Amino acid sequence: MFEEEKKNSKSLTPRQAQLKAENYCAYQERAQQEVRDKLYGWGLHEEDVENIIANLITENFLNEERFAVAYSQGKLRMKGWGKIKIKQALKAKRVSEQLIKIAFRQIDTDEYETVLANIIDKKIHEINGQTPYIVKNKVYQFALSRGFESDLIFSILNSKEL
Numbered sequence: 781m782f783e784e785e786k787k788n789s790k791s792l793t794p795r796q797a798q799l800k801a802e803n804y805c806a807y808q809e810r811a812q813q814e815v816r817d818k819l820y821g822w823g824l825h826e827e828d829v830e831n832i833i834a835n836l837i838t839e840n841f842l843n844e845e846r847f848a849v850a851y852s853q854g855k856l857r858m859k860g861w862g863k864i865k866i867k868q869a870l871k872a873k874r875v876s877e878q879l880i881k882i883a884f885r886q887i888d889t890d891e892y893e894t895v896l897a898n899i900i901d902k903k904i905h906e907i908n909g910q911t912p913y914i915v916k917n918k919v920y921q922f923a924l925s926r927g928f929e930s931d932l933i934f935s936i937l938n939s940k941e942l
Contacts, residue, residue: 791823799830806839809850811873815842848875848883856887860899863887865927896928897936904940 792800797819804810804818814831819829837843848870855861855869863884870880903919910918916937923933 794824794828794832797822797824797828798835801832802839802841803927805836806856810842810846811844811847811870811875812844813852813874825828826903844875845879848879849886852880852883852887856892856895860926862896862923862926862928863892864929868927893932893936896923896932899923899926899928899935900933900940 800822801815801819804896805815814837815835824832833842851870851873852863852866855866861869867880867884870883900919900923903922904915907915907918920930920933920937923937924930928936
């Protein structure tokens with residue numbers, strides 16, 4: 781009976797949690813806060829959580845800079861997010877401002893502008909039968925909601941013939 785209760789319990793030993801966290805981090809890049817939340821969810825106490833985090837960093841399973849770079853490039857390429865939206869998401873994951881700046885330096889300016897231009901082109905073709913002013917406004921709002929900077933949006937929009 782006691783062993784069955786122990787099996788159903790969500791609490792892990794620090795060693796079990798360490799191994800599970802290593803697998804969790806090996807699967808994809810993670811922010812420290814994501815791993816910390818997961819460890820607390822597994823029923824560990826603060827001291828154990830911080831020791832495991834330290835071990836993961838030492839063994840290079842967890843690297844906040846690597847995470848920030850991978851996350852920002854992934855969101856740009858896969859989701860079509862701009863820097864403003866990426867920055868908000870990284871801040872929500874408690875990534876430092878300094879690491880966000882490092883990650884943004886890794887984003888190729890030409891690629892960034894190409895992604896935005898493609899988003900603008902696609903949206904322009906989706907909007908039919910509207911005046912150029914309305915099309916520009918709708919496309920501008922859409923690109924803004926994707927987290928792109930307004931001056932860059934205007935510059936690309938103005939180069940398009942509507």
